Amino acid sequence: MDEPVLSVAGFAALQRLARLRLSAEEAARLRPQLEAILGYVRRLEALDAESAEAGEEAAAPLRPDEPRPGLSPGEALAAAPDASEGFFRVPRVLKGPGA
Amino acid sequence: MALDVPVIGLEVHVQLRTRTKLFCGCGAGFGAPPNHLTCPVCLGLPGALPVLNAEAVRLAVRAALALHMAVTPHSRFARKNYFYPDLPKGYQITQHDRPLATGGWLEVPLPGGGAARVALAQLHLEEDSGKSLHAAAGGAGGSRLDFNRAGAPLAEIVTEPCLGSPEEAADFLRALHARLTFAGVTTGRMEEGALRCDANVSLRDPATGDGTERVEVKNLNSFRFVERALAHEVSRQREAVASGAVVARETRLFDPGSGATAVLREKETFEDYRYFPDPDLPPLVVGEALLAQERHRRDEAPEALRTRFRTEMGLPDYDAGVLTQDRETAAYFEAVARRCADPKAASNWVMTEVLRQVKAHGGDWTRLRVHPEELGALLAQVAEGRLSTALAKAVFARMAESGEEAGTAVRALGGPVVRDGETLSALVDEALRAQPRAAEDVRAGHGRALGVLVGEVLRRSGGRAEPRAARRLLRVRLGLDAEE
Numbered sequence: 001m002d003e004p005v006l007s008v009a010g011f012a013a014l015q016r017l018a019r020l021r022l023s024a025e026e027a028a029r030l031r032p033q034l035e036a037i038l039g040y041v042r043r044l045e046a047l048d049a050e051s052a053e054a055g056e057e058a059a060a061p062l063r064p065d066e067p068r069p070g071l072s073p074g075e076a077l078a079a080a081p082d083a084s085e086g087f088f089r090v091p092r093v094l095k096g097p098g099a
Numbered sequence: 100m101a102l103d104v105p106v107i108g109l110e111v112h113v114q115l116r117t118r119t120k121l122f123c124g125c126g127a128g129f130g131a132p133p134n135h136l137t138c139p140v141c142l143g144l145p146g147a148l149p150v151l152n153a154e155a156v157r158l159a160v161r162a163a164l165a166l167h168m169a170v171t172p173h174s175r176f177a178r179k180n181y182f183y184p185d186l187p188k189g190y191q192i193t194q195h196d197r198p199l200a201t202g203g204w205l206e207v208p209l210p211g212g213g214a215a216r217v218a219l220a221q222l223h224l225e226e227d228s229g230k231s232l233h234a235a236a237g238g239a240g241g242s243r244l245d246f247n248r249a250g251a252p253l254a255e256i257v258t259e260p261c262l263g264s265p266e267e268a269a270d271f272l273r274a275l276h277a278r279l280t281f282a283g284v285t286t287g288r289m290e291e292g293a294l295r296c297d298a299n300v301s302l303r304d305p306a307t308g309d310g311t312e313r314v315e316v317k318n319l320n321s322f323r324f325v326e327r328a329l330a331h332e333v334s335r336q337r338e339a340v341a342s343g344a345v346v347a348r349e350t351r352l353f354d355p356g357s358g359a360t361a362v363l364r365e366k367e368t369f370e371d372y373r374y375f376p377d378p379d380l381p382p383l384v385v386g387e388a389l390l391a392q393e394r395h396r397r398d399e400a401p402e403a404l405r406t407r408f409r410t411e412m413g414l415p416d417y418d419a420g421v422l423t424q425d426r427e428t429a430a431y432f433e434a435v436a437r438r439c440a441d442p443k444a445a446s447n448w449v450m451t452e453v454l455r456q457v458k459a460h461g462g463d464w465t466r467l468r469v470h471p472e473e474l475g476a477l478l479a480q481v482a483e484g485r486l487s488t489a490l491a492k493a494v495f496a497r498m499a500e501s502g503e504e505a506g507t508a509v510r511a512l513g514g515p516v517v518r519d520g521e522t523l524s525a526l527v528d529e530a531l532r533a534q535p536r537a538a539e540d541v542r543a544g545h546g547r548a549l550g551v552l553v554g555e556v557l558r559r560s561g562g563r564a565e566p567r568a569a570r571r572l573l574r575v576r577l578g579l580d581a582e583e
């Protein structure tokens with residue numbers, strides 16, 4: 001329980017995965033905040049949940065398979081930084097993670 | 100012996116045959132203009148909440164049962180986090196540590212007769228990504244994105260790494276396609292991406308149990324591609340081993356043009372996706388009622404189907420026999436009948452118009468471009484007297500040929516249906532003049548002669564008159580109440 005909640009390497013890896021480039025000042029401010037959040041979760045993990053009375057777990061509500069009107073193409077594209085011919089447009093991507 | 104025996108596992112994404120997406124009410128169909136099927140949920144806009152599609156759950160359970168899997172009573176959804184422009188939320192909703200179903204197998208017919216069992220690992224529900232259209236190399240303008248497909252419901256089916264050759268992998272995929280299409284789980288339309296496949300390939304030394312690193316090959320979207328891509332990958336790995344090189348753990352993309360695979364990226368570790376339970380979605384509970392319904396459905400052999408078509412749907416034995424000659428015909432008929440609520444009409448159409456189309460395509464059901472729901476809707480219109488049978492047949496033929504929607508096909512075939520106005524009035528006058536005897540009979544109280552006159556109006560309109568409206572106007576002209 002006493003090892004650091006977030007190692008330096010771990011913090012660097014998170015930045016890379018979140019596509020963030022933090023300045024030294026930003027990192028110095030954000031890392032303790034993130035550690036505090038993780039520390040809280042770690043305290044929750046320490047709880048003895050096994051012996052607690054298990055409540056009824058809610059089931060995901062289901063929706064009938066009926067189409068509903070969504071956004072018009074114009075509305076959908078309204079917030080896009082760049083769009084053309086009905087498509088969202090982003091800087092050229094060729095390679096990257098897929099599902 | 101050396102590192103020589105291929106070990107292949109497949110991950111197959113099957114698009115479930117629903118009307119709407121997995122977590123929102125946007126249409127999940129194919130072929131709409133770009134970004135016409137979106138809403139705040141599937142675009143990942145702030146504050147939107149996903150609500151699960153009951154039909155997607157039903158179809159995934161149906162697939163699991165068809166594949167002899169154990170359905171998890173409480174499965175759950177997880178977020179798979181990664182950044183790519185076709186993924187609006189920055190994560191994909193999928194299932195991770197508690198998938199919908201596990202285990203199971205599929206029997207695959209062997210070329211020389213008999214069958215082999217392919218062991219399955221799991222089936223889980225997940226949402227599809229959007230579609231990226233990349234600018235040509237060196238071109239300007241960036242990548243374009245269409246989110247119509249984003250959030251469409253997929254069942255991902257994962258095999259155990261137990262396929263021993265590219266041919267076996269392709270045979271498995273064909274068998275899976277046939278099984279799930281018959282069960283009505285998917286349209287099976289390969290050209291629309293209804294079945295997409297990734298493969299994990301490595302080589303093993305049976306003597307020592309040693310193996311090479313696993314290489315993932317993506318973009319295997321036809322049966323032929325699977326076989327070619329895997330054959331290429333197996334020989335590439337054999338050559339690497341023979342020359343003393345190391346096969347690296349990576350993801351490769353198959354290029355149908357060159358027939359080769361090329362490196363896409365190094366394999367992420369599991370932690371990189373930072374899976375965690377989706378806080379927006381409580382556990383998915385599959386109840387006994389749904390399981391029982393789907394089990395009952397699964398157990399039907401052709402003979403049982405034939406009996407049910409006769410007894411429950413009231414079809415003549417001849418019809419029931421024709422409709423159960425193969426699974427595709429039976430599945431198509433059932434879907435049409437369910438939609439139009441008139442089994443005999445559905446049967447007549449499937450036995451004639453539909454089978455004629457399928458035959459014209461060499462018996463390949465995947466090339467029939469009219470979805471049974473669409474035909475069912477068309478027949479419902481005929482039953483309501485809103486479309487003549489003649490026009491409906493022409494519309495169906497056109498839809499089968501062009502892949503158009505019913506409304507588009509009707510318009511293309513000579514404009515809207517005639518249901519009022521002077522055109523209809525003139526047609527009714529002509530019909531009364533052409534069939535004076537039938538008109539007399541109706542006036543004398545023989546209501547059945549009215550059918551002759553309606554038929555005359557339809558013939559003279561080239562099938563475009565609305566039968567219901569023609570009937571109503573004829574009754575008025577002959578001094579009867581408009582409604583029967």
